[in-house]
Amino acid sequence: MSEFDFSKTIGHTFKDSHLLKNALTHSSYINESKQAYSDNNERLEFLGDAILDAVISDYLYQRLSEVEEGQLTKLRSLVVCERSLMECASRLGVGKHLYLGKGEENSGGRQRTSILADAMEAVIGAVYLDGGWKAAVDFILHIFRDTIEDALAGRLYSDYKTELQERLQINGEVSILYEVEKEEGPDHDKTFYVCLTANKKIIGHGQGRSKKEAEQHAARAAIKKMGC
Template sequence: MPFSRNKEEQIKIFQDKIQYNFKAPELVVEALTHSSYANETKNRKFPYNERLEFLGDSVLSLIISDYIFNKYKHLPEGELTKVRANVVCEASLASVAKKISIGDFLMLGKGEELSGGRKRTSILADAFEALIGAIYTDGGLELARKFVLDNLLDLIELASNGELYKDYKTHLQELLQSKTTEKIAYRVIKEMGPDHDKTFEVEVCLGGQTLGTGSGKSKKEAEQNAAQEAIQKVRR
């Protein structure tokens, strides 16, 4: 739990990472606090990030809609909707959250920590939206717009060209088809937690070589995360 000690120092490190300094630092703490942590500190009435996530989701949608509406004047409404959906989907937001290391700074409950919550796609995407909500609350729409576009422009360009994939397994398969005839294999290498709350760790292999690993609350989620990591390696 990164803010339990040296709180001010950790806030500064994170603000440097995202290149935004909060006038109200409590907002960034709230944005990075998962409900599992708040539930373990009920006596302190610790605020968690679901309200900011709700706000950030709307702010994000507005910013992306406004940008692509003005940028891609040739696209009809249906295509604009597809571009926006691909940019603001859970997998895309989680990938950006990973780039700015949100997972390293999250405040999680003990159970969520042990089950790999710092790498979970849904938690990372939600925290990214909460961070947008926090920046909007702290600095207004224009600063929120700058943060969003600074971090999502590459994804917007990919989505507008039809190159942004939500299905990482399919994307990985297509990337490798031109390179090899060998088949990709997914294998569960670890299962953690009780039957009602399992976390799976999966590796994706090609010809006996591990291309990527990923974890998730289902095998499907873990496979997608493993494929996402593999794509990054294949593209290098």
């Protein structure tokens, strides 16, 4: 399928088609094809992450006028997280449109959670640059509509990091730290190992294809260890 087909799928016609290609280009493709760093989607991912956070925050603030800050934060974390982004990317078929290096392609990169989530953020960034703030808001609220409603109805899975923080800090402030102990594998196929401490005491370990995923696994392990 072409980028034009994907543009129709997401409901935004790009005036600058290069922005869409940029959003769908993984660093592994750039590394293998010897193109400029700016041609990968990492900068757009950075931008899209901030825009998504702002749009969802504003939407929840406007819609839930009687809800306190802590609950708004929890709801936002359920919508603006790696898993939600990955699932949204899967629904839109982002994976089959990605430009990947051969190594990443052969190791299952088109289905990898971190790559799909990052690409989804990059597409959001591209829509914003191409169409402006209103286009970005309309796009985000459309593609995350079901996710938002599921979060409000309590149907979404837990964000383990948020859940753990709430449990640990129920009786006061606790210093929680996630540290990457080591990384293994080439750039296109890394595994991250994270150590989780609370008030300098180790309470969990986790590993994953991204730092975010490893941190979630470490938090889940800590919750399980607590017997929760």
